[in-house]
Amino acid sequence: MKARHRPRDRCCGRSMMLDVIDLTAAYGHAQVLHGLSLRLEAGRIHSLLGRNGAGKTTTLRRIMGLLPHQQGRILFAGDEITGWPTPRIARAGIGYVPEGREVFTALTVRENLTLAGRIGSGDWTIDRVMQQFPGLHPRLDAPAAVLSGGEQQMLSVARALMTSPRLLLLDEPSEGLSVQMTAVLRDVLVALRDQGMTILLVEQDVGLATKLADDVTLMSRGRHCWAGTAAEFAQAAGVRRRYLGA
Amino acid sequence: MFRLDAMRIVLLVLLLAGMQVFAMLGGFFGQEIVAEIAILAILAISLDLAAGFGGMVSLGHGAIMGVGAYAYALAGQHGLTPWPAALTAIAASGVTGGLIGAVSARMQGIFFIMATLAFGQMIWAFTFSARWLGGDNGMGGIARASLPFSDLSQPMAFANYALCLLLAVFLLAAATLSTPFGRSYQAVHDNAARAAAIGLAPRRIRITGFAISSAIAGVAGILAAQHMQFISPAMMFWTTSGEVLVVLILGGIGTLTGPIVGAAIFVTLKYWAAGWTDHWHLVIGALLIAVILAGGRGITGEAERRLRHAFR
Numbered sequence: 001m002k003a004r005h006r007p008r009d010r011c012c013g014r015s016m017m018l019d020v021i022d023l024t025a026a027y028g029h030a031q032v033l034h035g036l037s038l039r040l041e042a043g044r045i046h047s048l049l050g051r052n053g054a055g056k057t058t059t060l061r062r063i064m065g066l067l068p069h070q071q072g073r074i075l076f077a078g079d080e081i082t083g084w085p086t087p088r089i090a091r092a093g094i095g096y097v098p099e100g101r102e103v104f105t106a107l108t109v110r111e112n113l114t115l116a117g118r119i120g121s122g123d124w125t126i127d128r129v130m131q132q133f134p135g136l137h138p139r140l141d142a143p144a145a146v147l148s149g150g151e152q153q154m155l156s157v158a159r160a161l162m163t164s165p166r167l168l169l170l171d172e173p174s175e176g177l178s179v180q181m182t183a184v185l186r187d188v189l190v191a192l193r194d195q196g197m198t199i200l201l202v203e204q205d206v207g208l209a210t211k212l213a214d215d216v217t218l219m220s221r222g223r224h225c226w227a228g229t230a231a232e233f234a235q236a237a238g239v240r241r242r243y244l245g246a
Numbered sequence: 247m248f249r250l251d252a253m254r255i256v257l258l259v260l261l262l263a264g265m266q267v268f269a270m271l272g273g274f275f276g277q278e279i280v281a282e283i284a285i286l287a288i289l290a291i292s293l294d295l296a297a298g299f300g301g302m303v304s305l306g307h308g309a310i311m312g313v314g315a316y317a318y319a320l321a322g323q324h325g326l327t328p329w330p331a332a333l334t335a336i337a338a339s340g341v342t343g344g345l346i347g348a349v350s351a352r353m354q355g356i357f358f359i360m361a362t363l364a365f366g367q368m369i370w371a372f373t374f375s376a377r378w379l380g381g382d383n384g385m386g387g388i389a390r391a392s393l394p395f396s397d398l399s400q401p402m403a404f405a406n407y408a409l410c411l412l413l414a415v416f417l418l419a420a421a422t423l424s425t426p427f428g429r430s431y432q433a434v435h436d437n438a439a440r441a442a443a444i445g446l447a448p449r450r451i452r453i454t455g456f457a458i459s460s461a462i463a464g465v466a467g468i469l470a471a472q473h474m475q476f477i478s479p480a481m482m483f484w485t486t487s488g489e490v491l492v493v494l495i496l497g498g499i500g501t502l503t504g505p506i507v508g509a510a511i512f513v514t515l516k517y518w519a520a521g522w523t524d525h526w527h528l529v530i531g532a533l534l535i536a537v538i539l540a541g542g543r544g545i546t547g548e549a550e551r552r553l554r555h556a557f558r
């Protein structure tokens with residue numbers, strides 16, 4: 001039985017990688033999250049879906065400590081990380097691939113990777129990352145600025161891996177990628193999951209997101225409104241229509 | 247991101263050799279000018295480290311340089327020989343910069359500038375009113391460094407010594423920027439949130455960078471004190487910091503060679519234009535506006551860009 005079809009068993013034995021409880025967040029006076037809860041089981045791909053403006057990106061930024069702490073709690077592998085500064089969260093083992101890549105364009109590919117590799121357990125070396133992204137190998141000493149959009153996205157994921165995370169947050173990784181590049185990315189994410197990594201995926205492409213996901217959480221207007229396995233989500237046509245218009 | 251490429255090495259060698267020749271042929275006046283250029287260039291390199299590579303535009307660097315100069319003079323007064331006194335002074339400037347950075351590093355843009363201006367003016371006002379520092383009159387009788395093979399009381403020897411220090415500071419700054427710390431420092435400037443998300447601590451990195459920049463400003467202060475053998479609070483006033491910023495933008499911010507070019511042009515113009523007009527600042531001002539209108543890369547930055555374009 002494939003992992004994604006395993007029945008959900010949240011209370012008994014399966015370990016939680018991330019537990020977000022009643023989280024709020026705001027940009028200045030604009031309240032974006034109004035009490036979001038989210039539970040991620042270890043070793044699974046979890047898709048966070050919702051319409052534009054639902055607060056998906058904000059959720060990732062908030063988990064990463066990039067927005068001021070308001071209310072709610074965040075537990076990572078059982079540790080309370082609520083209110084921690086971003087570098088400490090990264091060091092604790094959460095990798096983050098932001099929307100729009102944001103690689104350090106003035107640095108070479110190798111420098112981008114070694115900078116990130118200064119923290120973490122050292123499980124991920126440049127060699128190991130290159131096995132996941134063989135396409136980047138010939139570009140190692142090129143400035144990141146000259147990479148194509150797809151290559152920059154690969155570098156952004158590769159850079160997050162260099163921090164040896166246990167949980168990887170990805171924001172719209174397929175945005176602007178070619179079909180081939182999207183396929184490469186999909187294979188990488190599945191391979192990472194099979195190596196035991198937990199992945200939280202925010203993705204506009206609902207087809208891709210549900211195909212990859214083991215679990216799905218739907219959010220609307222800054223709150224979670226549905227959570228279940230991917231199989232349950234596939235059955236729930238009414239939910240999909242109501243919250244995604246699909 | 248700083249790279250010490252062939253173009254920069256060639257420019258550095260040409261600049262240093264040019265100044266050496268100028269000092270040899272220019273007599274006493276030329277030798278004094280070269281020493282003055284070297285001092286200003288060291289201060290501008292220190293500001294380039296903070297502003298060009300760390301995004302921390304400081305109007306307090308004159309005061310931080312002054313801390314180095316005063317610490318050197320005080321250490322000498324208390325019986326330290328020049329080299330240990332110089333180390334003490336570098337440490338004093340570095341610590342001062344670290345403290346200013348610790349308070350200011352969270353701030354960005356105009357707020358950071360204002361914070362450094364405020365700290366700088368506080369240091370100036372304190373020095374100005376401190377009797378034990380000579381107050382308004384400053385301190386005199388400051389010893390030059392001593393070398394076994396050269397008599398630094400000779401203007402030519404001192405000009406060469408100043409050029410050697412300039413070279414050392416340049417290489418130190420270039421090496422610092424190429425270390426893992428230097429790369430992190432520039433990455434934090436590029437995108438602090440991204441740097442934090444890969445585990446770098448932006449605030450600590452910025453404070454460290456500002457302290458290193460300040461320690462280098464201290465070197466400029468020591469050299470200035472040894473050059474004039476007299477110091478006064480005037481060097482700490484914010485206009486000194488403003489002048490260095492002009493030098494940096496004129497020469498090219500974020501290049502490390504630009505500060506030397508800017509300092510050479512600034513000091514040369516000051517003495518040359520002052521020969522026929524009291525308003526030499528107008529000439530500098532016009533040049534500065536031209537540089538900014540041309541894209542703000544500075545003379546070095548613009549030249550590098552055009553050369554790269556030509557060789558592509």
